[in-house]
Amino acid sequence: MRIARLVTMAALSAALAATLVAGPGGAAAPRRTALVVGHHLDPTTLSAEQTTTAAFQSVFAHITEQLVIFAPDKAEVRPWLATGWKWVNPTTLEMKVRAGVKFTNGEEFDAEAARYSIEVLMRAGPYGMWTRGALNRIDVVDKTTLRVHLNRQAAYFLPLLARGGFVYPPRYHRENPQRYGSRPIGTGPFVLREWARGSHIVLERFPGYWGGPHPIERVTFRIIPEDTARMAALEAGEIDIALNAPITYYNRLKINRDLALHTMPGLRKFTAFFNTRLEGPLRDRRVRVAMNHAVDQKAIANRVFGGQAKPLEGQWFLPAEYGYSAAVKAYGYNPERARKLLAEAGVPNGFETALRYTVGRYPLDKELGEIVSSYLEAVGIKVRQFPLEYGEFLRQRTAGQMGPIHQWGLLVPPDAHFSFTLYIKGSIYRFHDYPEEWDRLIDQAAQELDPRKRLALYERLNKMAYDDPFGIYLIVPNDLYAVNRRVQNFTPRFDEVLWLFDVKFQ
Amino acid sequence: MSGQPEATETALRGAGTAVPVWGDRLGRRGRLFLRSGENRVLLALLAALLLLCAVPVARLPANPIRVNVALRFETPSWGTASGAHVLGTDFLGRDVLSRIVYAARYTLFISGIATVLATASGTLAGLLAGYYGGGTDAAIMRAVDMMMAFPVILLVLALVAVLGPSLFNVIFVLALSAWAAYARVIRSAVLSLREMDFVEAARAMGARDTRILWHHLLPGLVSPIVVISTFQLARFILTESAISFLGLGVAPPMATWGGMIGDGRNYLYEAWWVTAFPGAAIVGTVLIFNFLGDAMRDAFDPFTIGRR
Numbered sequence: 057m058r059i060a061r062l063v064t065m066a067a068l069s070a071a072l073a074a075t076l077v078a079g080p081g082g083a084a085a086p087r088r089t090a091l092v093v094g095h096h097l098d099p100t101t102l103s104a105e106q107t108t109t110a111a112f113q114s115v116f117a118h119i120t121e122q123l124v125i126f127a128p129d130k131a132e133v134r135p136w137l138a139t140g141w142k143w144v145n146p147t148t149l150e151m152k153v154r155a156g157v158k159f160t161n162g163e164e165f166d167a168e169a170a171r172y173s174i175e176v177l178m179r180a181g182p183y184g185m186w187t188r189g190a191l192n193r194i195d196v197v198d199k200t201t202l203r204v205h206l207n208r209q210a211a212y213f214l215p216l217l218a219r220g221g222f223v224y225p226p227r228y229h230r231e232n233p234q235r236y237g238s239r240p241i242g243t244g245p246f247v248l249r250e251w252a253r254g255s256h257i258v259l260e261r262f263p264g265y266w267g268g269p270h271p272i273e274r275v276t277f278r279i280i281p282e283d284t285a286r287m288a289a290l291e292a293g294e295i296d297i298a299l300n301a302p303i304t305y306y307n308r309l310k311i312n313r314d315l316a317l318h319t320m321p322g323l324r325k326f327t328a329f330f331n332t333r334l335e336g337p338l339r340d341r342r343v344r345v346a347m348n349h350a351v352d353q354k355a356i357a358n359r360v361f362g363g364q365a366k367p368l369e370g371q372w373f374l375p376a377e378y379g380y381s382a383a384v385k386a387y388g389y390n391p392e393r394a395r396k397l398l399a400e401a402g403v404p405n406g407f408e409t410a411l412r413y414t415v416g417r418y419p420l421d422k423e424l425g426e427i428v429s430s431y432l433e434a435v436g437i438k439v440r441q442f443p444l445e446y447g448e449f450l451r452q453r454t455a456g457q458m459g460p461i462h463q464w465g466l467l468v469p470p471d472a473h474f475s476f477t478l479y480i481k482g483s484i485y486r487f488h489d490y491p492e493e494w495d496r497l498i499d500q501a502a503q504e505l506d507p508r509k510r511l512a513l514y515e516r517l518n519k520m521a522y523d524d525p526f527g528i529y530l531i532v533p534n535d536l537y538a539v540n541r542r543v544q545n546f547t548p549r550f551d552e553v554l555w556l557f558d559v560k561f562q
Numbered sequence: 563m564s565g566q567p568e569a570t571e572t573a574l575r576g577a578g579t580a581v582p583v584w585g586d587r588l589g590r591r592g593r594l595f596l597r598s599g600e601n602r603v604l605l606a607l608l609a610a611l612l613l614l615c616a617v618p619v620a621r622l623p624a625n626p627i628r629v630n631v632a633l634r635f636e637t638p639s640w641g642t643a644s645g646a647h648v649l650g651t652d653f654l655g656r657d658v659l660s661r662i663v664y665a666a667r668y669t670l671f672i673s674g675i676a677t678v679l680a681t682a683s684g685t686l687a688g689l690l691a692g693y694y695g696g697g698t699d700a701a702i703m704r705a706v707d708m709m710m711a712f713p714v715i716l717l718v719l720a721l722v723a724v725l726g727p728s729l730f731n732v733i734f735v736l737a738l739s740a741w742a743a744y745a746r747v748i749r750s751a752v753l754s755l756r757e758m759d760f761v762e763a764a765r766a767m768g769a770r771d772t773r774i775l776w777h778h779l780l781p782g783l784v785s786p787i788v789v790i791s792t793f794q795l796a797r798f799i800l801t802e803s804a805i806s807f808l809g810l811g812v813a814p815p816m817a818t819w820g821g822m823i824g825d826g827r828n829y830l831y832e833a834w835w836v837t838a839f840p841g842a843a844i845v846g847t848v849l850i851f852n853f854l855g856d857a858m859r860d861a862f863d864p865f866t867i868g869r870r
Contacts (some may be wrong), residue, residue, distance in 0.1 A: 096778065239847065275789040283828075284827070284828075302828065304828040304829065305828070307831065307832055308832075352631070355631045356631060359631040359632060359634050360631050360634065360653070360654070422825070423653060423654060423825075425814075426629065426654060426814050427629050427816075429652060429814070429815070430627065430628060430629035430654070430815075431629070433627075433628075434628070439815075439817070441813045442813060443727070443812050443813055443814065445723065445810070448723070
């Protein structure tokens with residue numbers, strides 16, 4: 057009896073010891089092939105044609121592939137499912153597509169599928185302000201060749217494909233127009249396995265991927281909207297990559313040896329947009345220029361963002377962007393000049409206005425709103441602040457209740473076409489109406505194929521936007537990605553899209 | 563009409579029964595209250611707190627709302643020679659001490675007015691429900707049940723989100739979230755009070771309902787009202803903190819302690835003082851009110867007074 061008990065004890069201890077020794081290894085082993093991403097927004101759709109939201113693309117980019125893609129850090133267009141292209145004449149683009157590629161449902165990808173997909177993009181609602189009715193027709197020459205005929209020259213056509221030229225399986229997409237957003241099918245290295253709304257999305261490796269099977273078997277996107285909770289999950293090792301890491305966590309995450317931090321010059325342009333359709337002093341050009349002089353963008357970028365942001369100085373472009381004009385100078389922080397301009401405009405003692413801004417949607421958005429208000433108060437402009445939760449902000453925006461000034465960040469591809477067309481007549485982003493010339497120049501630039509001539513046109517637009525600003529041009533924060541060191545080859549992208557194609561485990 | 567009940571009350575008092583009557587011996591109870599050194603300290607602290615709220619913005623050590631990004635995260639200078647920012651500056655370069663003083667008025671105003679509103683409405687509802695009973699009671703108490711069924715913070719957040727964050731919406735919502743708790747306690751107190759002899763006597767002498775409610779029942783409710791109010795005020799400070807912490811509180815440039823904590827939480831690692839000092843202010847204030855509530859109940863409750 058005693059011996060039996062001793063044996064049992066010994067066996068139990070051995071088992072316990074074995075568990076203790078194997079424990080950490082045992083727990084980590086299955087994760088070597090399963091990646092967990094902490095995502096800040098639950099997608100409303102996974103259909104590329106229904107959204108331009110980069111955060112959603114971070115999920116579906118691994119399911120639905122593109123014909124061409126942007127380089128990770130510049131406006132250069134690179135081949136992907138389209139292997140090459142040339143302009144046969146200024147309005148005709150001949151494109152070669154990859155042979156031997158299959159959709160994950162077995163449908164074949166060919167020039168016909170590419171034609172179908174480009175047509176979907178060109179009539180997609182969310183892309184409407186960028187596509188601008190350029191497409192005439194597409195001819196399929198052979199299985200791997202197609203010719204795109206445009207109505208007029210469109211310099212932005214390839215960047216547009218790089219932004220939204222996703223490839224859909226024609227049969228499945230045509231037959232399931234409603235279901236596609238929740239059950240997307242593409243040629244990508246992963247297929248959608250499970251989507252629990254508000255909780256998680258699971259992608260599973262597609263073994264027959266044309267580029268060879270991905271080293272990671274499974275990617276889980278966990279939806280954790282709260283920054284603090286997402287960062288805690290990252291620090292606890294529950295997630296491997298945290299999207300949209302708040303820049304305010306930089307110092308705290310930097311000292312964590314398990315984490316690698318990647319910062320990337322972003323393209324989300326924070327701007328306090330004027331609504332000049334309302335009565336009031338904002339209608340006066342000088343008042344709006346004065347407000348640009350009143351805010352110290354450099355100090356905000358360097359002090360508040362700790363250098364992890366770049367100031368937008370006098371124009372809506374950073375020097376690295378196509379569309380930046382060196383000839384357009386910064387306004388410069390100059391409260392004296394601001395006061396003088398206000399006096400010239402007949403409001404020497406300032407006036408009362410209101411500023412709506414988001415809270416908790418973007419890093420430091422509330423702080424930014426308070427800072428801008430304080431700078432304006434310093435030159436005598438009284439600001440009523442409305443810090444709004446993002447959903448409420450969007451609701452008021454859609455309902456046309458944004459009041460005289462609203463502030464948020466817009467993410468645009470790094471080609472001036474995508475920036476300026478936001479402010480073209482009829483756009484929902486336009487709150488300040490420019491003279492006829494503005495729209496004419498934007499259209500003219502869109503059709504100009506010579507990059508230098510096109511840049512000259514954008515310079516004229518930038519000068520107009522300097523003399524007659526549509527907003528207080530603020531800053532562009534860097535994007536921060538925090539990644540567990542187990543994850544290798546992570547490359548951040550300027551467009552905020554998560555790119556897992558090269559990622560593998562150590 | 564009014565002479566008769568007074569006479570009865572005097573008679574009853576003569577018989578040595580503690581009868582709750584307004585204005586009677588408040589002075590004596592006040593002296594009793596002040597006899598305790600502890601209570602005098604608490605009152606002095608409360609007075610100091612209220613005085614703090616009255617300090618004009620211009621007289622504060624620094625402008626509490628003016629942003630100066632160059633002064634971001636100055637460390638607290640207490641104990642050092644410079645003394646520029648005793649409690650440091652926040653992420654926008656604003657002096658934390660000045661902001662705490664500036665935020666005190668909003669914090670106390672919001673929780674104070676909300677307490678008054680909640681006390682008034684809750685007490686009235688409880689009085690009516692308890693005194694009249696029947697259909698009135700059923701209607702009021704079912705409304706109370708409905709209110710109590712909602713988790714307070716959820717109700718508050720939902721309402722603020724719908725109404726929009728503004729000073730008066732926050733006050734209104736806080737009061738709305740708390741009246742039911744009063745109503746229930748007051749009702750049960752009234753239920754036992756109304757059966758007591760002095761109420762019976764007043765009724766027998768032909769006193770009207772309003773007179774019985776106001777002169778006979780209400781004074782007897784001082785104890786529960788004072789206790790709930792002080793605790794409620796402390797709780798309002800905390801709830802308001804939670805709302806502000808979640809970004810649904812009053813809009814800048816108005817400031818509250820809870821809002822200061824909410825704004826500073828992202829920087830806990832770099833600048834603990836931005837959250838720690840407003841946190842200490844909340845703790846201190848809540849403690850003052852809780853202790854005061856305790857002491858006031860002991861002193862002013864007509865039913866405990868005889869036992870001392």
